[in-house]
Every structure is written in C-alpha cells, then in structure tokens.
Amino acid sequence: MPELPEVEVTRRGIAPHIEGRTVTGVALRRDGLRWPFPPGLPSLLAGQVVRSTARRGKYLLLRFDHGTLIIHLGMSGHLRVLPAGVAPQKHDHVDIGFGTQLLRFTDPRRFGAVLWHAATDGDVEQHMLLRSLGVEPLACTDLAERLYRGTRGRSAAIKQVLLAGDIVVGVGNIYACESLFESGIHPNTAAGRISRQRFAKLARAIQRVLAAAIEQGGSSLRDFIGADGASGYFQQSYFVYDREGEPCRHCGTAVRRIVQGQRSTFYCVRCQH
Numbered sequence: 138m139p140e141l142p143e144v145e146v147t148r149r150g151i152a153p154h155i156e157g158r159t160v161t162g163v164a165l166r167r168d169g170l171r172w173p174f175p176p177g178l179p180s181l182l183a184g185q186v187v188r189s190t191a192r193r194g195k196y197l198l199l200r201f202d203h204g205t206l207i208i209h210l211g212m213s214g215h216l217r218v219l220p221a222g223v224a225p226q227k228h229d230h231v232d233i234g235f236g237t238q239l240l241r242f243t244d245p246r247r248f249g250a251v252l253w254h255a256a257t258d259g260d261v262e263q264h265m266l267l268r269s270l271g272v273e274p275l276a277c278t279d280l281a282e283r284l285y286r287g288t289r290g291r292s293a294a295i296k297q298v299l300l301a302g303d304i305v306v307g308v309g310n311i312y313a314c315e316s317l318f319e320s321g322i323h324p325n326t327a328a329g330r331i332s333r334q335r336f337a338k339l340a341r342a343i344q345r346v347l348a349a350a351i352e353q354g355g356s357s358l359r360d361f362i363g364a365d366g367a368s369g370y371f372q373q374s375y376f377v378y379d380r381e382g383e384p385c386r387h388c389g390t391a392v393r394r395i396v397q398g399q400r401s402t403f404y405c406v407r408c409q410h
C-alpha cells in the first residue's frame with residue numbers, strides 16, 4: 138500500500154512534468170474507483186493550468202485556479218508520466234493529457250479516488266476527507282508537544298494512536314513500528330502515560346524515518362515514474378518491520394510480532410519498554 142513517503146515521492150516525480158502545464162484532455166475508462174469520478178471532469182479540466190501540486194496526508198492535490206483535484210492512490214494505485222499515445226492497459230483508469238505527455242492513474246484494486254473540490258466551496262483543507270486529519274509529520278515544528286497534548290488521558294496503545302492519524306498523519310504501519318523501535322518505546326504502551334521526553338524522541342524518530350524513506354524513494358524516482366510499467370514502490374531495509382524471528386539489529390534478540398487492531402506490529406522486547 139502506498140504510504141506517505143511513496144505519495145510524496147510521487148508528487149515530487151510528477152510535479153516538474155505537470156506544474157504550469159495546461160490540461161489538453163482527460164480520458165476516463167470507467168465511472169469511478171472507490172467513489173464515482175466528478176461529473177464532467179474532462180470539460181472541467183480541459184484548458185486549465187495546474188498551478189501547483191501539494192500533498193496532505195496521503196492525498197495528492199493538483200491545484201487549478203478554479204479548484205483542486207484530489208487524488209488518493211488507495212491500496213494499489215500509482216501515477217506515472219508517459220508520452221502521449223502510450224496504449225492503456227487493463228488497470229489504467231484515468232489519463233490527464235498535457236500535450237505530448239500524459240499523467241496516467243493505474244489502480245488494479247480500485248480503492249483509489251479522484252475527487253474535485255471547487256474553489257467556490259472554500260479552502261480544500263476543509264474538504265470532508267481532509268479537515269480532520271492530524272498534523273503533517275515533516276512540516277510540524279512542535280510534533281512532540283502535539284503528541285504529548287493529544288494523548289493525555291488516552292489509554293489506547295501508542296501504536297494505535299499513531300495509526301489513527303488524528304494527531305499526526307502519515308505514520309502508517311511500517312513507519313509506526315520503525316519509529317517506536319528507534320525511540321525505544323514498546324508499541325503497547327498506553328499513549329497517555331508517555332512522557333514529554335519520550336515523545337521528543339518519538340517525534341524525532343518519526344521525522345527521521347519518513348525523511349529517510351522519501352530520500353530513498355527519490356533516488357529511484359526515474360523508475361518510479363518511468364514508462365517501463367514498474368510500480369516502483371520502494372523496498373527498504375527495516376530494523377523490525379516484517380522481521381519476525383530475525384535478530385534485532387541492535388541487541389540480537391529475536392524480533393517479535395504481535396497483532397494490534399488487526400495489524401501486525403514488530404518490535405524488540407529488549408530494546409523497547
């Protein structure tokens with residue numbers, strides 16, 4: 138599943154190809170994905186200029202003068218920039234043409250979304266899918282304090298609180314496991330009992346882990362948006378994630394797996410308390 142780093146790398150990959158460019162056509166090959174496509178999308182976008190791209194959580198935002206196209210990659214989606222005229226394959230559902238190039242949305246499992254937020258409806262941040270999202274982990278300058286204040290009185294496990302996304306977005310399963318390991322916090326710790334000092338460590342770990350993933354993805358950007366059809370989601374080497382039974386890279390103890398909220402959590406019983 139695309140996580141925040143993949144979405145950010147996608148944004149950085151497509152931005153130079155579409156920012157400042159005029160949409161010359163839109164091809165929709167089905168009625169919708171997770172939700173129906175916006176009515177009249179081709180005529181809505183034709184002749185309009187992509188002024189900028191942005192990301193909020195895992196939503197990609199393509200800003201036009203008259204509104205914002207909101208794209209979510211769902212479980213299996215990806216965007217690529219291709220030369221115009223490359224024949225679509227089975228799961229290529231949307232093409233947005235920019236003259237000699239096109240932006241193609243491929244989504245085999247069809248949990249992705251393409252939505253429109255008109256400028257007349259106000260700030261896109263107030264869109265129903267965006268307005269209750271937590272802070273951006275990389276842009277937030279007081280993440281530790283947000284985590285501390287947001288968790289007072291909460292008995293839920295810190296891992297679950299991170300995944301919930303209401304305090305901070307984009308810390309998916311992989312990055313929650315990795316950042317909890319890096320900060321030495323047991324994933325089952327009641328969030329409300331974690332000190333400011335430990336949240337300072339956790340906040341630094343979250344930011345470092347996500348930034349490293351984006352950096353690693355950026356180095357494979359050419360493949361990511363390339364015409365070769367590779368989906369390009371990058372594999373990294375993790376400290377604990379998906380390493381059940383393998384030795385902890387710090388202390389050698391076998392990495393354990395538990396299930397929290399139907400998701401696997403990987404951790405080191407010796408390094409995390």
Ligand SMILES: [Zn+2]
Nearest residue numbers: 385388405408
């Ligand atoms: Zn360990």
